[in-house]
Amino acid sequence: MKNDAAVAALAALAQQNRLDVFRLLVQAGPEGMPAGNVAEALDLAPNTLTFHFDRLREAGLVTVRREGRSMIYAARFEAMNDLLGFLTENCCRGAAEKCAPAVCKPVRAKKPATRKEFAS
Amino acid sequence: MKNDAAVAALAALAQQNRLDVFRLLVQAGPEGMPAGNVAEALDLAPNTLTFHFDRLREAGLVTVRREGRSMIYAARFEAMNDLLGFLTENCCRGAAEKCAPAVCKPVRAKKPATRKEFAS
DNA sequence: CCGTCATTTCAACAGCTATTGAAATAATCC
DNA sequence: GGATTATTTCAATAGCTGTTGAAATGACGG
Numbered sequence: 001m002k003n004d005a006a007v008a009a010l011a012a013l014a015q016q017n018r019l020d021v022f023r024l025l026v027q028a029g030p031e032g033m034p035a036g037n038v039a040e041a042l043d044l045a046p047n048t049l050t051f052h053f054d055r056l057r058e059a060g061l062v063t064v065r066r067e068g069r070s071m072i073y074a075a076r077f078e079a080m081n082d083l084l085g086f087l088t089e090n091c092c093r094g095a096a097e098k099c100a101p102a103v104c105k106p107v108r109a110k111k112p113a114t115r116k117e118f119a120s
Numbered sequence: 121m122k123n124d125a126a127v128a129a130l131a132a133l134a135q136q137n138r139l140d141v142f143r144l145l146v147q148a149g150p151e152g153m154p155a156g157n158v159a160e161a162l163d164l165a166p167n168t169l170t171f172h173f174d175r176l177r178e179a180g181l182v183t184v185r186r187e188g189r190s191m192i193y194a195a196r197f198e199a200m201n202d203l204l205g206f207l208t209e210n211c212c213r214g215a216a217e218k219c220a221p222a223v224c225k226p227v228r229a230k231k232p233a234t235r236k237e238f239a240s
Numbered sequence: 241c242c243g244t245c246a247t248t249t250c251a252a253c254a255g256c257t258a259t260t261g262a263a264a265t266a267a268t269c270c
Numbered sequence: 271g272g273a274t275t276a277t278t279t280c281a282a283t284a285g286c287t288g289t290t291g292a293a294a295t296g297a298c299g300g
Contacts, residue, residue, distance in 0.1 A: 034246085035246075035247065035248095036245090036246060036247080039246095039247095046246075046247060046248080047247085047248070047249080047250095049247090050247065050248055050249085051248095054248095068246090069245060069246045069247080070245095070246065070247085071246080071247065071248090
């Protein structure tokens with residue numbers, strides 16, 4: 001992930017309403033949900049919501065598709081995961097256990113490691 | 121993690137220079153590094169850097185301590201991990217494998233707002 | 241077509257943010 | 271004490287951001 005893309009994604013999430021919107025979509029899963037439902041759930045004016053959706057979309061965090069009269073927005077999980085990876089990249093110069101046992105992955109590990117070791 | 125805290129943390133990271141600073145500190149590990157070294161590494165004016173450190177500190181993402189003439193800044197890994205957890209919280213309503221195999225944790229459901237089905 | 245539903249576009253405005261230069265503080269060395 | 275190094279404070283300014291209201295677009299049903 002590029003630095004600029006990360007800043008864009010973070011900026012998109014660094015706003016109360018957009019963060020609420022994004023988390024709602026994250027919880028909704030890949031099928032997404034219609035703009036109207038989001039507006040209702042979060043009590044946002046439709047034009048305000050469009051503005052925020054645009055930001056999220058420009059940052060690559062959500063996608064839209066039309067379905068009848070509704071626009072269905074969905075979170076882009078790949079983008080979210082890229083962002084998380086970017087933040088923790090190369091943390092503690094590889095000594096991951098020092099800083100973030102749960103999330104931090106040593107340097108570049110794009111694929112989730114096979115978790116057979118955790119059988120304990 | 122509270123919503124406000126998450127927005128504050130994201131806002132703090134949503135800026136090129138601060139993101140660079142934070143990632144540098146993440147890579148430096150818990151011992152941190154002196155302001156001067158950060159300034160040199162990223163080619164930032166010292167007063168500008170102070171401004172950004174303040175933002176990061178107010179957001180709970182870094183700590184400072186004095187050591188001789190230098191101020192040593194260090195990333196707060198706990199805050200970073202809280203933030204990552206917050207973003208992925210309850211993702212896909214527990215069906216984590218749908219959206220983020222590597223990072224997303226099911227977390228205990230925080231009572232998703234009863235979703236109104238949209239007409240099929 | 242006409243009405244209405246769902247969403248977007250546009251312009252305007254108030255409030256916030258990042259950077260800069262000059263000056264201040266704080267610790268150390270001679 | 272006085273010079274030097276490291277960092278912070280302060281005020282000013284240009285640029286960006288979020289919200290609002292009014293109007294436009296696009297899709298569907300009768």
